[in-house]
Amino acid sequence: xxxxxxxxxxxxxxxxxxxxxxxxxxxxxxxxxxxxxxxxxxxxxxxxxxxxxxxxxxxxxxxxxxxxxxxxxxxxxxxxxxxxxxxxxxxxxxxxxxxxxxxxxxxxxxxxxxxxxxxxxxxxxxxxxxxxxxxxxxxxxxxxxxxxxxxxxxxxxxxxxxxxxxxxxxxxxxxxxxxxxxxxxxxxxxxxxxxxxxxxxxxxxxxxxxxxxxxxxxxxxx
Amino acid sequence: xxxxxxxxxxxxxxxxxxxxxxxxxxxxxxxxxxxxxxxxxxxxxxxxxxxxxxxxxxxxxxxxxxxxxxxxxxxxxxxxxxxxxxxxxxxxxxxxxxxxxxxxxxxxxxxxxxxxxxxxxxxxxxxxxxxxxxxxxxxxxxxxxxxxxxxxxxxxxxxxxxxxxxxxxxxxxxxxxxxxxxxxxxxxxxxxxxxxxxxxxxxxxxxxxxxxxxxxxxxxxxxxxxxxxxxxxxxxxxxxxxxxxxxxxxxxxxxxxxxxxxxxxxxxxxxxxxxxxxxxxxxxxxxxxxxxxxxxxxxxxxxxxxxxxxxxxxxxxxxxxxxxxxxxxxxxxxxxxxxxxxxxxxxxxxxxxxxxxxxxxxxxx
Numbered sequence: 001x002x003x004x005x006x007x008x009x010x011x012x013x014x015x016x017x018x019x020x021x022x023x024x025x026x027x028x029x030x031x032x033x034x035x036x037x038x039x040x041x042x043x044x045x046x047x048x049x050x051x052x053x054x055x056x057x058x059x060x061x062x063x064x065x066x067x068x069x070x071x072x073x074x075x076x077x078x079x080x081x082x083x084x085x086x087x088x089x090x091x092x093x094x095x096x097x098x099x100x101x102x103x104x105x106x107x108x109x110x111x112x113x114x115x116x117x118x119x120x121x122x123x124x125x126x127x128x129x130x131x132x133x134x135x136x137x138x139x140x141x142x143x144x145x146x147x148x149x150x151x152x153x154x155x156x157x158x159x160x161x162x163x164x165x166x167x168x169x170x171x172x173x174x175x176x177x178x179x180x181x182x183x184x185x186x187x188x189x190x191x192x193x194x195x196x197x198x199x200x201x202x203x204x205x206x207x208x209x210x211x212x213x214x215x216x217x218x219x220x221x222x
Numbered sequence: 223x224x225x226x227x228x229x230x231x232x233x234x235x236x237x238x239x240x241x242x243x244x245x246x247x248x249x250x251x252x253x254x255x256x257x258x259x260x261x262x263x264x265x266x267x268x269x270x271x272x273x274x275x276x277x278x279x280x281x282x283x284x285x286x287x288x289x290x291x292x293x294x295x296x297x298x299x300x301x302x303x304x305x306x307x308x309x310x311x312x313x314x315x316x317x318x319x320x321x322x323x324x325x326x327x328x329x330x331x332x333x334x335x336x337x338x339x340x341x342x343x344x345x346x347x348x349x350x351x352x353x354x355x356x357x358x359x360x361x362x363x364x365x366x367x368x369x370x371x372x373x374x375x376x377x378x379x380x381x382x383x384x385x386x387x388x389x390x391x392x393x394x395x396x397x398x399x400x401x402x403x404x405x406x407x408x409x410x411x412x413x414x415x416x417x418x419x420x421x422x423x424x425x426x427x428x429x430x431x432x433x434x435x436x437x438x439x440x441x442x443x444x445x446x447x448x449x450x451x452x453x454x455x456x457x458x459x460x461x462x463x464x465x466x467x468x469x470x471x472x473x474x475x476x477x478x479x480x481x482x483x484x485x486x487x488x489x490x491x492x493x494x495x496x497x498x499x500x501x502x503x504x505x506x507x508x509x510x511x512x513x514x515x516x517x518x519x520x521x522x523x524x525x526x527x528x529x530x531x532x533x534x535x536x537x538x539x540x541x542x543x544x545x546x547x548x549x550x551x552x553x554x555x556x557x558x559x560x561x562x563x564x565x566x567x568x569x570x571x572x573x574x575x576x577x578x579x580x581x582x583x584x585x586x587x
Contacts, residue, residue: 123335126295127349127400128324137348141339217380218338 017172028101036109047131061103093170108150145216152208245271250303265460278451286460287440328397332409334389343377367395387418407439468548500584510561511583516553
């Protein structure tokens with residue numbers, strides 16, 4: 001394969017990956033965030049006590065997380081078709097990627113919020129804050145660095161997941177690696193794909209770390 | 223040292239006595255859990271806190287004092303009995319009513335509970351944001367509060383950049399933001415070193431005097447009560463075992479728990495080397511160990527020198543301390559002298575004549 005052609009394929013696949021990861025990461029996290037907050041605050045005696053609903057949502061989240069991603073992709077094809085009108089292609093691949101993001105991100109958000117000192121919630125209650133004010137002014141504000149790291153971790157996982165949506169014609173870097181590098185036995189393509197993925201993950205992680213550090217005021221020294 | 227005459231000024235608790243109480247506990251019981259796992263944290267609490275007073279509740283950890291203070295702002299609900307704050311029965315309030323109450327009843331905490339993501343300024347602003355004030359009104363309030371607690375220059379600092387004492391000052395400024403009428407202090411100085419503790423207590427005293435704010439504090443440190451509380455309640459295993467003006471409770475403790483809590487602070491505990499040799503009955507040639515307590519009128523007379531003259535030169539001073547309790551002087555002195563009948567006789571006559579309060583601790587060889 002000529003270098004021009006390889007570059008062309010890599011570029012196109014990179015854009016597909018970025019497209020899928022960005023859209024599913026954003027939508028999935030936006031849906032996952034409130035679910036994570038709910039999971040962290042709806043236990044017995046917590047801000048929005050609803051232990052039964054908490055348990056039910058917990059079960060669904062666990063079920064979604066334990067389903068292997070490639071099976072999820074195939075299993076929800078009817079739903080994907082309902083939503084996007086097609087079951088193949090990059091846009092169609094975004095649906096299972098988003099579905100997989102929601103439980104993953106919500107568990108990370110839940111953990112981030114549970115890390116917050118209970119004393120802060122008590123202090124806010126003692127000031128006369130409503131549960132919603134506590135969520136926005138205390139929990140989300142204090143958990144912001146951890147949530148940014150969780151988002152970073154989600155994006156990195158999505159980059160990995162996106163390699164599997166080649167199965168439904170989603171395209172992307174992973175698909176390129178499998179079809180050219182593996183099935184056509186072109187090690188140079190495989191190597192190029194892996195290098196691009198490594199660089200991409202590095203960039204995402206560094207950006208996420210930097211952002212989280214910027215918002216983390218816990219270990220500042222005067 | 224010249225001590226001020228004791229009767230020149232009325233004690234703070236006597237001034238506040240007239241007005242209606244700020245807090246009343248009436249037969250308050252709090253149980254956690256149900257059935258066989260039920261645990262009674264508070265049992266039949268009756269207590270009042272007067273308007274403008276600084277009242278203290280002292281007890282060991284697990285005695286129920288944290289639960290008790292949380293009943294006042296409704297963070298806990300009483301199982302039975304009534305908690306009345308400034309005429310309002312806390313147990314009868316709905317959520318909105320409780321939020322209203324909590325704007326008038328502020329709280330400070332042992333571990334400060336400041337938001338790490340907010341600067342000192344924004345931490346103080348938080349209760350005002352919660353109350354729905356606009357940015358401009360908030361700015362106008364926060365600056366003076368930071369000045370009041372001595373942190374005017376630390377407005378843009380984050381909690382991680384502040385010392386423990388500074389964090390508690392931010393906590394106090396935050397508590398004062400909504401102009402409360404009552405301040406609850408939950409072990410506010412327990413995480414601080416003794417020097418910082420004193421400066422925080424001085425600040426609380428100042429706020430109490432200048433703003434007329436009623437303060438209810440819980441602590442396990444007698445030192446805290448002794449320094450600022452005009453009234454004290456001693457709590458043990460969910461019951462108040464003793465309460466009254468701090469000076470009375472400290473100088474004449476009635477309950478064993480009070481004595482134990484007191485012994486470490488008031489210099490009333492004997493040094494180990496003395497305690498180990500102590501006997502209940504005298505043998506020939508033994509010396510008697512007596513604890514003398516000075517307060518009220520006896521605190522200002524040169525009684526020690528007279529004691530030596532009355533008994534003879536063989537008086538030995540073994541331990542002693544002069545303290546200030548709720549602004550009044552209080553001294554203890556442990557002395558020994560020969561336990562011979564004529565010396566004991568002379569000493570007892572001297573005590574009867576001067577009104578010194580004494581306690582025979584035992585005899586040593």
